[in-house]
Amino acid sequence: xxxxxxxxxxxxxxxxxxxxxxxxxxxxxxxxxxxxxxxxxxxxxxxxxxxxxxxxxxxxxxxxxxxxxxxxxxxxxxxxxxxxxxxxxxxxxxxxxxxxxxxxxxxxxxxxxxxxxx
Amino acid sequence: xxxxxxxxxxxxxxxxxxxxxxxxxxxxxxxxxxxxxxxxxxxxxxxxxxxxxxxxxxxxxxxxxxxxxxxxxxxxxxxxxxxxxxxxxxxxxxxxxxxxxxxxxxxxxxxxxxxxxxxxxxxxxxxxxxxxxxxxxxxxxxxxxxxxxxxxxxxxxxxxxxxxxxxxxxxxxxxxxxxxxxxxxxxxxxxxxxxxxxxxxxxxxxxxxxxxxxxxxxxxxxxxxxxxxxxxxxxxxxxxxxxxxxxxxxxxxxxxxxxxxxxxxxxxxxxxxxxxxxxxxxxxxxxx
Numbered sequence: 001x002x003x004x005x006x007x008x009x010x011x012x013x014x015x016x017x018x019x020x021x022x023x024x025x026x027x028x029x030x031x032x033x034x035x036x037x038x039x040x041x042x043x044x045x046x047x048x049x050x051x052x053x054x055x056x057x058x059x060x061x062x063x064x065x066x067x068x069x070x071x072x073x074x075x076x077x078x079x080x081x082x083x084x085x086x087x088x089x090x091x092x093x094x095x096x097x098x099x100x101x102x103x104x105x106x107x108x109x110x111x112x113x114x115x116x117x118x
Numbered sequence: 119x120x121x122x123x124x125x126x127x128x129x130x131x132x133x134x135x136x137x138x139x140x141x142x143x144x145x146x147x148x149x150x151x152x153x154x155x156x157x158x159x160x161x162x163x164x165x166x167x168x169x170x171x172x173x174x175x176x177x178x179x180x181x182x183x184x185x186x187x188x189x190x191x192x193x194x195x196x197x198x199x200x201x202x203x204x205x206x207x208x209x210x211x212x213x214x215x216x217x218x219x220x221x222x223x224x225x226x227x228x229x230x231x232x233x234x235x236x237x238x239x240x241x242x243x244x245x246x247x248x249x250x251x252x253x254x255x256x257x258x259x260x261x262x263x264x265x266x267x268x269x270x271x272x273x274x275x276x277x278x279x280x281x282x283x284x285x286x287x288x289x290x291x292x293x294x295x296x297x298x299x300x301x302x303x304x305x306x307x308x309x310x311x312x313x314x315x316x317x318x319x320x321x322x323x324x325x326x327x328x329x330x331x332x333x334x335x336x337x338x339x340x341x342x343x344x345x346x347x348x349x350x351x352x353x354x355x356x357x358x359x360x361x362x363x364x365x366x367x368x369x370x371x372x373x374x375x376x377x378x379x380x381x382x383x384x385x386x387x388x389x390x391x392x393x394x395x396x397x398x399x400x401x402x403x404x405x406x
Contacts (some may be wrong), residue, residue, distance in 0.1 A: 006121045007128040014132020022140020030145060032157045041142065049164070051169035056204075056213060066163060068359040090175065 018035055036067040044078050051094040058102055067102075075099055076106060083108050089115055154187040165193055169200040173213040181220055190217055197221040201230050210340040229331060233340070236353045262269055289370050289378050289401040297396045298388035303397040304366060304381060305357035306332050309343050324402065326354030334358050334366045334375040340373065361396045370401065 022028070035046050047070060054063040067075060079095040089112065096112035099105045107111070140146075145173025148155060153164050165188065172181040185193060201217050209217075211234075218234030229370040253309045282326060289308065313320055344357035351357075360366060360383050367377035 003121060003124045006124040010125040010128020010130075011129075011132035011135075013125075014129040014134070015136040016132075017129075018133045018136020019140055022137050023146055028141045028145045029148075029155065031161070032161070033148055033151040034157060035160055037149055037151050038156070039152060042152055046164070049167035049171050049184070052174050053167040056170045056174045056209065057207075066167070069160070070246050092346075094174070094209045 002096065011070070035066075036071055046070060047074055047078050048091060048095070051098040054098050054101075055094045063098065064102065075102070076104055080106060080108055126146065134215055152187065153184070161188065161192065162196055164188075165196045166200055169197055169220060170204075173204065173209065175216045176216050191222050193206050194226055197224055198226045198228055198231075201226070201228070201234070205230050205234075205340055208341065211340075214340070229372060230342070248296060260356075288403045290403075291379060291399050292402045293400040295398040298386040298393040299396045300360055301359060301396075302383045302394035303357050303359050303396045304334065304368070305351075305355065306345075306368070306370075307320050307352055307398065307400045308332070308354040308356075308370065309400065309402050311402050311404050312315075326352050327403070328353040330354070331371050332356045332358075333369040334360070335373050335377075336364050336366050337399075368399075 017110065038046060047050065047067070050063050050066045056061065075095065076099060079099060082095070083092060092109075092112045093115060096105065096109040099109055100113055153161065156164060165185065168181055168184045171184075172178075197217075198221060199222050203215070204214050204217050212233045214230075218231045221228075221230050222235045293386050308330050309324040310327055312323050312325050314323060315321070326345075330345045332343045332345060334341045334343075342356055343358060345356045346353045348357070362383050362385070365380065365382045367373075368381060369375075369377050369381045379399065381397065384395050386393055
């Protein structure tokens with residue numbers, strides 16, 4: 001009976017130690033995240049990259065597929081917030097153009113479309 | 119077995135079970151991650167977009183930050199592919215130069231990198247008035263097969279539009295066939311002049327040259343083809359669809375020095391109506 005008790009204590013200690021190691025001290029780092037799981041600033045960077053790449057490769061379908069990996073409404077939300085924050089034109093113009101080409105442009109973005117016109 | 123022995127056995131069993139659960143069955147799910155923890159396909163997207171974005175923005179520090187934590191082994195093939203695609207789709211020269219610069223930083227050593235990083239200072243440069251927005255992607259020449267049904271016609275303007283520079287090129291034009299087509303193209307057939315001795319008599323034969331790079335450069339872009347992919351036309355054959363009115367410089371192997379030929383795509387009139395001059399050039403090089 002005493003041995004069984006020691007055995008259960010051992011198992012309990014082992015499991016507790018394993019949870020500490022496996023979830024806290026040495027958690028397995030699997031590289032299988034999606035863009036939606038990125039930290040917010042990286043998500044915004046992802047969005048900026050989509051717009052910048054679209055500016056060069058002109059592949060709207062591909063850009064749409066990439067955008068679909070981010071939370072819905074990200075393009076408009078981030079662009080309008082950045083406009084409000086006064087971000088530089090070289091960031092905002094590609095985003096405004098991308099939004100226009102997707103048909104989700106807002107009145108706030110119109111000024112940047114005109115600024116970006118050739 | 120003593121009590122402490124039982125405790126150790128239990129501890130080991132518990133540890134093994136717990137680690138199996140935390141590392142394999144239910145590993146922690148990550149939120150607020152960063153690019154190196156993206157799935158492989160998304161990492162590839164991230165790298166591709168960074169390359170393209172650098173082509174547009176030329177923000178070196180930002181590109182470095184974006185690629186931070188990603189392995190160079192992963193970046194290299196994607197960077198090379200992006201540059202090749204940019205060249206193939208006729209992106210503006212300034213974009214190609216930027217992408218090539220970033221690719222070179224990660225150790226890409228391809229002909230395209232050499233050309234667009236300015237390693238060859240005598241490579242043709244574009245007119246400064248051209249902007250990146252002027253070139254729709256569909257206007258870029260791409261390697262396509264020439265329809266074999268074209269009828270050769272004489273075109274008197276040829277001598278005014280071509281200059282041949284044999285002194286700086288191993289290849290010389292030995293023949294050319296001009297056709298009047300709706301969709302103009304430039305085709306080349308590369309051959310090696312090879313001398314053999316048959317019964318004490320020297321005879322010259324021409325051997326097709328597959329796997330050689332053929333470059334067309336124009337004012338604000340470039341295209342490349344490799345001979346031998348269209349076996350119906352011969353192992354030394356490669357061709358490009360070109361745009362009417364544009365002036366092209368033809369190079370073999372590397373686009374530097376004097377071009378083998380400078381070709382302007384001019385209008386022509388055939389029995390079927392008006393079109394543009396297409397040409398097939400047979401280029402010969404001597405055996406060393």
